[in-house]
Amino acid sequence: MKTTAVVIGFLLSTAIASPSIAQQPIDTPSSAVPAPGEPPFTKELPNDIDWKSPQETPPYSTILKIKSAFDGSAEYVVFDKDWRNNMNGTETGIRTRWSSDKLEGQIYLKAGCGILACPFGSIIDIRGLPSPIVISSGGQEFRIYGEDGEFILPTAFGKSLAEIATSVTVKIGESGKTFTLGKGSVDALKKLFLAISTKEEPPKFILSAEPLQQKSTSFQKQVASALTRVVGIKSPKGSGTAFVAESTGILLTNRHVVGSSKKIEVTYSDGTKKDGDVIFKDREIDLAVIKVVSPPKISPLPLCYATYPKPAEDVIVLGNPLGLANTVTKGIVSALRRSDGDLKSVTPEGTTLIQTDAAINPGNSGGPMLNQDGEVIGIVSFKKSSGEGTGFAISIVDALQAMKVKKPGIAKNLAISECGNLIPSVSNKVKK
DSSP states (O other): OOOOOOOOTTTOSOOOOOOOOOOOOOOOOGGGOOOTTSOOOSEEEETTOOTTSTTOOOOOSSEEEEEOTTTOOEEEEEEEEEEEEOSSSEEEEEEEEEESSEEEEEEEEEESOOSSOOTTOEEEEEEEOOSOEEEEETTEEEEEOOBTTEEEOOHHHHHHHHHTOSOEEEEETTTTEEEEOOHHHHHHHHHHHHHTOOOOOOOOOOOOOOBOOOTTSOHHHHHHHHHTTEEEEEETTEEEEEEEEETTTEEEEOHHHHTTOSEEEEEOTTSOEEEEEEEEEETTTTEEEEEESSOOOOOOOOBOOSOOOOTTOEEEEEEOGGGOTTEEEEEEEEEEEESOGGGGGTSOTTOEEEEEOSOOOTTOTTOEEEETTSOEEEEEEEEOTTSTTOEEEEEHHHHHHHTTOOOOOOOTTSOBOTTSOBOOOHHHHHHO
């Protein structure tokens, strides 16, 4: 692997390059022959491996299959490591874990080293990669914000790596210092992203025009009604939010919330727990569809399928931020943006994003953003950690287009909202 060109300001003042650890790909053994459509992994490991522990030394620069004992789902990862002897009795090292969804990284400082190597030194400081980072690949740069050393990888990065890139460099924080992945790691990641690039066929989804609340209904009652249709979801990847989008038990959420999981634990607002199957994932728009087994009888949230929201509209965000269930935050549509520039690091270029000043935190991902009539205008996806009041949701219009959903047929004499849902009225009640 190439020597990593990194100087960590808070760990050391000077550094002299030293040879990095040799990282050669491992040949795939016959016991690890991949299934059709599966990346060519070299070894299978349990998902409880604590790779961040200094005592763990997973194979580097090769595709590994990390299998969950919970539901049998698999994640494919590539580990990379580089280090330099600082020639002052210390060593600085960087370890990263790359999957198809996420980059995790840490920087460590080891003391008690020799002149050329540090086989018996002890780690005296270890930290996650600071945010933001800038990944360069295939002539493109992706500025990515994260927390605790974890960063969601943009779809465009995987595409550039699979199709064009021959090298990958990462600029750390605001320092301007970079490190370069070894050739073995780049080759392994290219194979990984090539193998997972196949697009899934979306499930059949029946979109219906849902009745809205009466105009006289108070805000509190509207929110209380909407919360019964918002759920918490938990997978081996973590936890997040989803919402009922079809009365048959179909839930919508973000793909990055479910990751590679096939089974999801769903918790409804009253505490009822159900099992859910992940039946569709769209990497490009960060969308996942969950089908609940034996769902409770809950009507879906009305979806704003006919139009995009406008700046300054009131919105509310429902979800489970930081594990706090049934949380409500309020704000406005700050802007309607097309994904480009820095934003294409999160969603594909051309995707419609709804920017809001409503509070969004980890755990809100996958939850609904509603307009003042209680219609879903977006699926909450991320916030920019560099500033307050800068959260984003993927437009529900774009999400439904990705699922190839057809607009429902509605009788011409029925009153409907701009979003396409039924407006409560005397005429509508008589004709239903």
